[in-house]
Amino acid sequence: MTKIRRIFKEALIDFWRNGWLSVTATLVMTLALLTTGTFIVIYLSTNKIIHDLKDKVDIVVNFKDEASENLIQQFRSELLAHPQIKSVRYISKEDALKEFQSRKSVKPEVRQLISPEDNPLPRGLQIQSVDFAEFDYVSQLSKNPTYAPYIDSSSYDDNKDLINNINYSTRFAERLGLVLSAFFIIVAILVVFNTVKLAVYFRSKEIEIMRLVGASELFVKVPFLIEGFLFGFIGAILSTALIYFGISIFDVLARGTVFEKFVARMIPVYYQEFWFIVAVEFFVGAVIGLGASALSIRRNVKV
Amino acid sequence: MSEEKQPIIDIRHLSKRYGKVEALNDVNLKVYPGEFVILVGPSGAGKSTLIRQLIREEKPDKGRIYVAGRDITRLTSGELPYYRRNVGIVYQDYKLLPTKNVWENVAYALEVSDVSDEEIKRKVPKVLQAVGLEERIQAYPSQLSGGEAQRVSIARALVHNPKILIADEPTGNLDPEASQDIADILEKINCQGTVVILATHDRELVDKMRKRVIVMKQGRIVSDQNQGKYMS
Numbered sequence: 001m002t003k004i005r006r007i008f009k010e011a012l013i014d015f016w017r018n019g020w021l022s023v024t025a026t027l028v029m030t031l032a033l034l035t036t037g038t039f040i041v042i043y044l045s046t047n048k049i050i051h052d053l054k055d056k057v058d059i060v061v062n063f064k065d066e067a068s069e070n071l072i073q074q075f076r077s078e079l080l081a082h083p084q085i086k087s088v089r090y091i092s093k094e095d096a097l098k099e100f101q102s103r104k105s106v107k108p109e110v111r112q113l114i115s116p117e118d119n120p121l122p123r124g125l126q127i128q129s130v131d132f133a134e135f136d137y138v139s140q141l142s143k144n145p146t147y148a149p150y151i152d153s154s155s156y157d158d159n160k161d162l163i164n165n166i167n168y169s170t171r172f173a174e175r176l177g178l179v180l181s182a183f184f185i186i187v188a189i190l191v192v193f194n195t196v197k198l199a200v201y202f203r204s205k206e207i208e209i210m211r212l213v214g215a216s217e218l219f220v221k222v223p224f225l226i227e228g229f230l231f232g233f234i235g236a237i238l239s240t241a242l243i244y245f246g247i248s249i250f251d252v253l254a255r256g257t258v259f260e261k262f263v264a265r266m267i268p269v270y271y272q273e274f275w276f277i278v279a280v281e282f283f284v285g286a287v288i289g290l291g292a293s294a295l296s297i298r299r300n301v302k303v
Numbered sequence: 304m305s306e307e308k309q310p311i312i313d314i315r316h317l318s319k320r321y322g323k324v325e326a327l328n329d330v331n332l333k334v335y336p337g338e339f340v341i342l343v344g345p346s347g348a349g350k351s352t353l354i355r356q357l358i359r360e361e362k363p364d365k366g367r368i369y370v371a372g373r374d375i376t377r378l379t380s381g382e383l384p385y386y387r388r389n390v391g392i393v394y395q396d397y398k399l400l401p402t403k404n405v406w407e408n409v410a411y412a413l414e415v416s417d418v419s420d421e422e423i424k425r426k427v428p429k430v431l432q433a434v435g436l437e438e439r440i441q442a443y444p445s446q447l448s449g450g451e452a453q454r455v456s457i458a459r460a461l462v463h464n465p466k467i468l469i470a471d472e473p474t475g476n477l478d479p480e481a482s483q484d485i486a487d488i489l490e491k492i493n494c495q496g497t498v499v500i501l502a503t504h505d506r507e508l509v510d511k512m513r514k515r516v517i518v519m520k521q522g523r524i525v526s527d528q529n530q531g532k533y534m535s
Contacts, residue, residue, distance in 0.1 A: 003417050209398055212358070213459060214388035215415030217380060 007219060011226035018199055022231070025195040029235030029288065030242070032181070032188035033281045037243045039177030040277050045266040046170040053166065059138055060091070062122040067150035075147055076125055084134050089126040096121035122152050185288060192231055192292035196224050200300045207301060221297050228293025232285030239285075240278050243270075309372065311336045311466065311498055312357070317366035319352055319522075326352040327363070328522040334500070339493045341509055342502040343533055344519035350502040353519070354471050357500070358390055359383060371466065388416060391460030391468040391497075395475035397452045399444040399459075405431070406440040409459045416463070430458040434488055450481030457488060467498045474505050482508055509533040 015022050063072055072090070079088050091099070097119050101111055114120065127138060142151050200207065210220050247270055254263040270277070312334035319327040327349050334340055342350050355361045356368060359375050368375050370386070378386055399408050406427060413423045431437050434454040444452055453473055460468055470489060474482035486508055493499045503509060509516060509532065516531025517524055 002419060006414055205398070206400060209400065209411070210415050211384075212387065212392050212398065213412035213415065214384045214386075214463060216384050216417055219415045219417075 003218075007222050008226065010219075011223035011230070014199060014203065014223055015227050015230055018195070018202065018227075021195050021198055022227070025191050025231040026234045026238070028184075028191040029188050029231045029285060030238040032184035032288065033232075033235050033239035033285050034242055035177070035184045036181040036284055037239055037277055037281050039174075039181045040280060041243065041247070041266060041270050041273075042177055043174055044273055045262070045269045046173060048269050049262075049265055050166060050170060059127045059135070060124050061127070061138070061142055062124040062152040064122065064150050064152045067123070071147065071150060072123060072125065075141070078141055079125065079127060079138065082134065082137050085127060085137075087128045089128065091124040091126055093119050093121055093123055096124065185284070188235075188288050189292045192228055192289055193296045195231070196228055196293045196296035197300050199224060199227060200296065211302075221301060224297050224301070225290055225293050228289040228291075228296075229286055230289070232287070232289030233282070235289075236278075236282040236285035240281055243277070308335050310334060310369075311338075311371055313369040314353075314356075315367045315369070317353075317356060317363050317368065319356065319361070319363050325522045327356070330366070330522070330524055332517065332524060332527075334498060336498060337493070337496060339490070339499045339512075339514045340501070341512065341514050341516045341531070342500060342519065343504070343509060343516060347521075348519040349522040350519055351471060352522075354392075354469055354500075354502060357467075357469060358387060358392055384416070388463040389466050391457075391463065391465035393453070393456050393460050393468070393470040393473045395472040397444070397456040399452060399455055401444050404441055404443050405436060405447070405455050408444070408455055409462055412459045412462050426462055430461045433461065433491070434458045448481070449477045450484055453477065453481070453485055454488065457485070457492075461492065461497075465497065467500065468492055470499065470501045470503075472503055473501070474503060474508065479507065486512060506533040 061075070063075075076088050076090065079085050094116070097114065097116060100106065100114065100121060127134075142148065207220055247267060251263055251267060254260050310333040312332070314330055314332040317327050317330040318325075330349070330353065342353070344350055352361075356363055357370075357375075359378060362376055366376075370390075373386075375386060400411065403411060409427050409430060410423050413426060418426075428437060431440060434457050436451065436454050436458065439447070439451060442451075444455070447455065453476075457468075457470075457473075468489070470485075473485050473489075477485065482505060489499050489501060490512070513530045515527070515529050516533070518526040518531075
């Protein structure tokens with residue numbers, strides 16, 4: 001106990017005495033963790049958004065009126081043969097009409113134009129909750145010469161473009177986040193490494209005396225490890241606070257801009273994953289702080 | 304120095320080079336319990352190199368050093384602190400921490416060696432008394448005379464009750480009177496059973512003390528005499 005108290009005292013005194021050096025190391029650490037935390041929030045939110053979108057995406061394949069019932073049923077069985085396709089709903093002309101009539105966006109005048117007697121709406125197959133990978137399967141099947149002449153339209157091409165676009169933008173955002181995080185983490189490692197090196201240098205006289213009087217190795221080295229850890233620990237606290245308050249500010253700022261919807265989806269994800277994000281930040285901060293400090297001690301402190 | 308006794312320090316065929324300079328060249332030396340050994344010789348003769356080997360600041364190129372029967376050239380970094388607690392060392396420049404007062408400087412040696420607070424309170428006054436500084440415990444190094452500072456450094460070296468006390472030019476910065484004080488303290492410590500190894504240039508001191516004198520030149524021991532005098 002006495003030992004732990006003395007070692008902590010040494011570390012805190014040293015942290016305090018190094019003043020601006022400690023501040024710089026802590027701020028760089030904060031920056032690194034802030035980037036990492038932000039990246040995680042964006043990554044989780046976009047993943048959630050894509051996931052939600054995919055769940056909602058149904059493909060509808062519409063058939064021309066001359067297509068026989070048999071042909072449609074055959075197409076349906078072929079779709080269901082694919083292991084990932086769970087449910088394919090047959091939409092009869094009546095179903096299509098009912099659905100059309102119930103749409104609120106359809107104006108009453110237009111509604112009047114279509115009656116059960118003269119129903120131009122096509123029969124269709126609605127493939128539900130398809131994953132991105134099944135798009136191509138559906139696409140190929142509908143290009144098959146057996147079916148192609150009877151297929152009126154299908155929504156997969158539009159949906160594919162949309163999802164492709166989203167996928168592309170989120171991958172880009174993720175990569176940018178990853179690169180930035182890696183960059184700042186490397187900077188943080190270097191800064192902590194050098195800060196500890198300087199701290200060792202400033203304390204070289206003390207270290208020399210410690211060695212002369214037979215200080216245990218622990219006593220010489222652990223204070224520097226604690227210092228490194230403190231950079232990460234305080235950095236994690238600061239970056240957590242910055243993200244926490246930053247996200248509320250961002251929420252207000254984003255209102256009425258193109259980001260509004262994204263932020264609205266991001267915030268619940270952040271609150272839901274709050275402790276996970278905090279844990280990651282403290283873990284990354286501790287690993288960087290301890291690791292860079294340990295490396296520096298190995299290089300710079302002689303026993 | 305009876306021959307049947309085991310040597311406490313047994314240096315065998317010790318050699319050390321720094322680049323082209325042969326700092327130690329096949330040095331052999333036995334020191335027995337209770338001895339007071341004075342190491343003399345011109346600058347660059349190898350005295351400091353020998354001391355650095357003794358406290359395992361450096362490893363030799365060749366040879367072995369047995370201290371109390373243990374080969375210290377083979378100590379692991381984990382064992383090293385425990386060895387160093389058995390060897391007190393005093394330097395010409397005192398090496399005191401300027402931000403700590405006399406008491407704290409001495410207590411520091413114990414604090415960093417996992418000694419309990421109660422033991423620190425018990426041991427520190429004793430060693431400060433042994434060097435005659437019990438009145439100055441609140442003073443900071445900048446407020447001390449050279450002789451006082453050196454006595455603090457001796458007190459710190461003694462606080463672990465070392466078997467061996469090594470003093471590398473302890474009087475180098477002191478006037479003759481203060482030097483004599485330090486020499487008296489070293490003799491007193493020796494009388495209490497601690498082996499003292501004193502490296503010095505101080506001719507007057509050596510001649511007065513009439514101890515075993517070892518003369519080094521160009522990395523070799525060239526003379527080893529009991530009740531010796533300073534030769535260069």
